[in-house]
Amino acid sequence: KNQVEQSPQSLIILEGKNCTLQCNYTVSPFSNLRWYKQDTGRGPVSLTIMTFSENTKSNGRYTATLDADTKQSSLHITASQLSDSASYICVVRADYKLSFGAGTTVTVRA
Amino acid sequence: NAGVTQTPKFQVLKTGQSMTLQCAQDMNHNSMYWYRQDPGMGLRLIYYSASEGTTDKGEVPNGYNVSRLNKREFSLRLESAAPSQTSVYFCASSEGRYTEAFFGQGTRLTVV
Numbered sequence: 001k002n003q004v005e006q007s008p009q010s011l012i013i014l015e016g017k018n019c020t021l022q023c024n025y026t027v028s029p030f031s032n033l034r035w036y037k038q039d040t041g042r043g044p045v046s047l048t049i050m051t052f053s054e055n056t057k058s059n060g061r062y063t064a065t066l067d068a069d070t071k072q073s074s075l076h077i078t079a080s081q082l083s084d085s086a087s088y089i090c091v092v093r094a095d096y097k098l099s100f101g102a103g104t105t106v107t108v109r110a
Numbered sequence: 111n112a113g114v115t116q117t118p119k120f121q122v123l124k125t126g127q128s129m130t131l132q133c134a135q136d137m138n139h140n141s142m143y144w145y146r147q148d149p150g151m152g153l154r155l156i157y158y159s160a161s162e163g164t165t166d167k168g169e170v171p172n173g174y175n176v177s178r179l180n181k182r183e184f185s186l187r188l189e190s191a192a193p194s195q196t197s198v199y200f201c202a203s204s205e206g207r208y209t210e211a212f213f214g215q216g217t218r219l220t221v222v
Contacts, residue, residue, distance in 0.1 A: 002152060009150075031208070043114070043200055043213030044153075089152070096207040100152030 003027045004092050006101035013080055013108055021104045023073040023090030031093040035064050035075045038087040038103065047075070047088075080108045112136055116201050116214035123191040123221045131186040131217050133201030141204045142184035143168075143211065144176060146197040153200065159184055160207050191221045 004025045013019045025033070032051045036044035048059045050066040050073060057064050061084075063076045077084055085108045090101040117132045135142065140161045145153040155168030157176040165176050173195060175187045184203075188195060198218050202211040 004152060034210070041216070043202075043215050045213070046210055049210070093208070098155070098211065100154075102150055102152050 002102065003099045004090055004101040006088075006090050006104050008104060009102070010105040010107070013106065015080060015082060015108055015110050017080055019077050019080060019106065021075045021077075021088055021090075021106070023075070023092075023101055025071050025073070025090070025092045025099070025101075027071075027092040027094045027099045029094055030068060030071075031095060033064075033066060033073050033093070034091045035062070035073075036089040036091060038089055040086070044089055044091075077106070080106075082108050082110060084108050114201055114203055114212055114214035116199075116217050118217060119215065120218050121220070123188075123219065125192060125221060127191050128187065128189050129191065130188075131199055131201075131219075132183070133185065133214060134183045135201075135203040135212070136182065137203060137205075137212065138181070139203035139205050139212075140181070141207050142178065143202040143204075144174070144184070144186045145200045145202065146170065147200060147216070148197050156186065156199075188219075191219075193221045195219065196221045 007022045034049045035047045038044040048064045061078045066073045087103040087105045089103040114135045143158040144156040159165045159178040162181045198216045201214040204211045
């Protein structure tokens with residue numbers, strides 16, 4: 001069973017709307033959590049990193065939250081743009097080991 | 111600033127053929143990795159090299175070999191390709207084993 005579960009698997013939103021992606025993990029011991037954006041045909045690129053003591057972190061229109069007690073994280077996209085169409089991957093580090101979620105595919109339509 | 115460069119981008123192999131995927135990074139990183147990405151699954155680690163001169167198995171090493179040629183280059187070899195190795199392969203590098211990984215653009219491999 002994957003130690004990092006993401007939901008939903010995919011979603012479609014209209015340009016300008018907001019959306020929230022979820023990540024639940026069982027990885028232990030927790031070091032940090034990153035959200036990556038993967039455009040079609042490209043490698044993943046880091047959007048934000050969350051450490052144990054951080055609850056919220058923003059990167060432009062992307063806001064990540066972390067609840068280390070419940071082992072949940074979310075990525076909120078505000079005022080979506082067509083360029084936000086991509087797969088978003090949650091990656092949890094335990095010491096030197098990375099565990100990857102399967103990703104959420106976001107499609108933004110005009 | 112190229113970052114992590116993989117070659118080739120696309121490849122079709124027949125079952126039993128061999129090939130080497132090339133990866134080079136220009137960020138002076140110590141650690142390098144090979145992952146595979148399959149539909150509906152998270153990236154899985156095939157092999158990694160924590161530093162020049164060392165290599166170790168990851169989650170799914172069977173059917174693969176690697177060579178850390180120097181600090182910049184880390185190659186992945188399939189000695190006898192099988193259809194189960196059809197996947198997208200990503201090379202990544204990081205300054206150390208605990209720091210951010212930077213990924214190449216991927217190699218889409220199809221084994222028929």
